[in-house]
Structures are given as structure tokens and as C-alpha cells.
Amino acid sequence: MLPHLPPYLTWFVAAIVILLLIWLAWRRPNRRHLIWRVAASIVAGASLVCLLFPPTYQKAIDPATAILLTENYNQDTLNTLVEHTNASPLLFSYKAKASRGATPVPDLYTLRQQQPGLQTIHLLGQGLETQQLEALKGLQLVPHLNTAPAGIYALHWPESVKAGEALVVAGRFKGTSTKATLYLQAAGTLQDSTAMAGDSSTTFKLRFIPKQKGLFVYNILSKEEEHPDTIGQIPVLVEEPTALRVLLLAAAPLFEFRFLKDYLAQQQHQVAIRTSVSKDISQSEWLNMPQTSLEKLTPALLQKFDIVITEPELLQKLTQAERTALQKAVSESGLGVLTIAGEQINRSSATSFFTSFGARRVGQQDTRTTRASWATLQATLTALPFAFVKDDAVSAIVEDQNGLLLAAGRKAGWGTVAVTAIPQTFQWQLESKQSTYNSYWAHVLSAVARKEVKExxxxxxxxxxxxxxxxxxxxxxxxxxxxxxxxxxxxxxxxxxxxxxxxxxxxxxxxxxxxxxxxxxxxxxxxxxxxxxxxxxxxxxQDTTSWKFADLQAKQEAVAAFIAQQHVVSAATPLAYTKETIPLIWFFCLFVMSSGFLWLEEKL
Missing domain, CATH: 2.60.40.10 (Immunoglobulins)
Structure with missing residues (x-):
């Protein structure tokens, strides 16, 4: 390629070459295809001169505006952004594959030094981290970031659980055209799984009950078309179960309280039970704890317990002073109270603090058999023909197969009050379903009992x-x-x-x-x-390859925070112009086609 010539000289040379080729085509005796030979001669001459002396044009550039490409940017977004600007912005890439002639930059501080006139940056791709954004302070940032990618894009799990309690991993999954299955793997064994529908965004939960205490790392696997892939790790501290202090208050001797008392004692909980046997006469029993008077509920007595399990009939029999003491222990000291409904949902005004949950009848019989679920288990049980109504203040503890609440709780000051429409669970023990019984009560106690307050x-x-x-x-x-x-x-x-x-x-x-x-x-x-x-x-x-969505989420949050704090007013900046060379490939193709036609036409 020769140096650029002045425009008039370039076209003068082109004219001479074209006229020469036209003359050669005209003087041939064979007059066939004369017009085509002349046209091809003009194209061949012009393209040859343009190859030797490439033509240029002026291109408007906005020196105050730049496009910054980051990882996994969308090419369509880039094309649209470039095509809809009157003057071409500066184009740079940072840790991303360059496109459309983008200039790679090693770091953003270098970019600021090389382009001191920058005022606005359009950011494409995954975004930037907080420390990287520090280099862009004083500039107006306009985001064009990627949307959530396919796969898991939100995730939550507790940092620690008690041994025997359920570990629940919850999140959101964005599917593709291919159906996927998520697995929770612990100790090399798949413990739970859930199938995700394709081309949709949905929530999921994976559950597992760890049995031993210690530091554990579980894995989440995704499987599409028989190709399993570990997509992240679930680290959990499994702690020793907390020994609770439980007070059982029964209005009459019941199998439910008898079996529950023995189970709690076997689990090393401290248990005290007061059972009314007749008017003004009650029996008291203590297991794994010193004896103390249970005749009257006083603030001093209730301070010794983490949870009270009782029934509506006994709550009505309490004196006003006892109910007041119990209510204050919940709202001011964080005590938990669980009421086991017997034959119906009690709506007495005297006990409304403990039992005022909205409920609706779902059956005509005195009881109903249903399939209940909690934590990681499901079981068939007998419940009252009522279901508690969900609202913002009421949380689900146990649900049936239709999502209706069989046991519900709500915060009351510092503590929790809860009601269950499952009057009998000891049947599981009689049916040798000890694991179901253990799981149910471990789940309920954890949801209702007094929470530990750490200094x-x-x-x-x-x-x-x-x-x-x-x-x-x-x-x-x-x-x-x-x-x-x-x-x-x-x-x-x-x-x-x-x-x-x-x-x-x-x-x-x-x-x-x-x-x-x-x-x-x-x-x-x-x-x-x-x-x-x-x-x-x-x-x-975590490993650097785990939970790719977390990196994207962190960058997008950092960009959003940066934009929320920016207060930049862009000043008017005159446009700059640069000479751009027309790509030579077009002239080369025209020259090959036109000269090829002239050669072939002469041979024929």
C-alpha cells in the first residue's frame, strides 16, 4: 500500500487508468459485450487505484464518551449502542475479548490517565467490583449490564444448624430449554433432589438432616442430559443440640403429654410437668432438673424455662395473675408458648393472646386424615378439621399437602406463641415411627422455644x-x-x-x-x-469457580451503589474528527471480479 495522495491526484491517476482500459476494450473488433467490458474496465481501474492509494473519510468521535466492555458482554447490546450514537464513542475492553476494534486496557487507572477528557462511560457486561469502580470516581456511569444467567442466581442457607435439625437450602433457578435436576450431596451421597422445569424461573428447596456435629461442606450438583456438574459448596457448622428447659401444663392426664415427657427426657432436655387430676389437685414431675414448685405460674418460675407446652383448657383454668405472668414472660423475656388444640380451636377472649389465630374449617368430621410436611419429612397424621390462615404476621410451622397450615406461630414481643391443630403425635411411637416423631418435635421446639441472646x-x-x-x-x-x-x-x-x-x-x-x-x-x-x-x-x-452468580451479583450491586452516589453533570464537549480508511477488502473483491470478467470474456 502506497502513501496517501491528495484527493485530486488520486482521481487524476484513476481517470487515466480507466480511460486506458476503456480504450483497450473499445478498439477490439469483437463488439459483443461492449457495454459490460466498459463497465468492468471502469470498476477494475477504480478499484486498482483505490488499492494502491486507499481512500479515507472523516469520522466524528466523542472524546468525552466511552464504552467499556467487561466479561461476557452482549454483542447485540454493543452493536445497538454504537449504531444509535451520532458520534462514535471511544471503545475499550477490560478483562474481556475485544470487539469492533476495542482497545484493551490493563487497569482503569491507566484508562483515566490516557483519556483525561472522559466524562461518561457506558458499562457493558458483568460489571465491576467495588475497588475497580474507585478508579471511575468523578465520571458518569451508564450501566448496560447482563441479566441473570441460566442456572442458580439466588441462594440462601443457614451458617449453622443443630444436629438433628433440618438444613434447608433455598434459592431461585433460571432454566434453559433443557430440563435440569438439582441435587444436595453430603458425604458422597445424594441426600435430596428437585427437578427444574426448562425455560422458566422458579424457586427450589433442598433439605438434609445432619446427625453429627462439626464443620461440614456439602455440594450442590446440577445435572442436564446425564452430565452432572458441581456448581457450588454449602459449608455448615453443625452444633450440639441445645438442652431446652420445657414446662408441660396439662388439664388432664393425656397420652400425648406422657409420651412427650419421656421423649424430651431421653433427649436430655430439662422437663417439668404439671397435670391436673381433679379440682385444685395436680401432680408434678421433674426430669433432668431439680424440683421446684409448679403450683402457681410466677415470673420467677417462668424465667427458668424456654418453652411452655399446654392446651386451651388449662389456659382457661389459670388465674388472671398466672395468665398475665405467662403473657409478660413471652413478650418481655422471650418465652415460647405452644398450645395443642384438643377438639376445636379455642376462641376465648381470656386466652386470645395465646390462641388468637385466624382459622377456617376444612372438613365436616371431628377429625381429618392428611399428609403433613415439615423440614425434610412428610407423614400421615390425624388433625382437627381446621386450618390456620396465613398472613404477614403468621409463619408456617407444619403444612398439609395442600399448603394449609396445621401448626402456626407468630412473634409476640420478644417471644413466640404458636398453636397446633395436631392433637396426637404419640401414634407415631406406637407405630414404631420414632424418627418421624423425633423430627416433628425437634422442628416444633426449634421454631417456638426461647431464642438464645448472645452478648x-x-x-x-x-x-x-x-x-x-x-x-x-x-x-x-x-x-x-x-x-x-x-x-x-x-x-x-x-x-x-x-x-x-x-x-x-x-x-x-x-x-x-x-x-x-x-x-x-x-x-x-x-x-x-x-x-x-x-x-x-x-x-x-469458596473456590473461585463456585457460585458464578455471586460474582455477577456482587458486581451489579457495586455498580448500583456507585450510580446511587454519583453526582456528575456532563459538560458540553466539541466533537473530534479522525480519518478512517475504507476497508481494502471491498476494492480487492471488485478488482478480482472485474478483471476476472475481462480475462474470461476475451477467452470466450
């Missing part, structure tokens, strides 16, 4: 999935240090290689009992955070 505890902020070489925020709360001016001394230990870090904490100005630090994990695996007067806190750093 000091750790939190992972935000509650997203940690990964190596990405910052995470740890918060340590200690109410005993609320008035102190010093900060706690804490260490973070990697259980994989025993490496330690001693991060510095900053005290929250609005919450003086709270301290935060930023930690950069270097490798995946379990980590332990320790501080004086606090239980060790275990958290798991």
Missing part, C-alpha cells in the same frame, strides 16, 4: 459468598464494649494452613458496640475468627 457475636457483611483475593467485611459486636474507647484484639486463622492474620478494627460511630474490619482471604477453605469473650466464628471461603 457478643460475629457477622459476615455483606452476607455474600466469600472467595479468595476478594475483600470481605467482618463485624464483631460486643455489648460489653459499648462504652469502651478501645477496639478488640482479634485473630483470623486459616484452618487449611494455620496462617494467622491480626486485622485492625474500626468502631462504628453510630453503634459503639460494633467493630468492623476488611479481610482479604488468600485461599479457599475454613477460617476461624476469634476475639476475647466471644465464641469462635467459622466461615468458609
Amino acid at each position: 457478643s457475636f460475629w457477622q459476615l457483611l455483606p452476607s455474600r459468598i466469600p472467595k479468595p483475593n476478594q475483600p470481605l467485611t467482618l463485624a464483631y459486636t460486643n455489648y460489653a464494649l459499648a462504652g469502651a474507647s478501645g477496639v478488640p484484639a482479634a485473630t483470623i486463622l486459616s484452618l487449611a494452613d494455620s496462617s494467622k492474620a491480626n486485622p485492625s478494627f474500626a468502631q462504628d460511630a453510630m453503634q459503639p458496640e460494633r467493630f468492623t474490619t476488611t479481610f482479604w482471604p488468600r485461599q479457599s477453605g475454613w477460617h476461624k475468627a476469634e476475639a476475647p469473650e466471644a465464641e469462635p466464628y467459622y466461615f468458609y471461603v
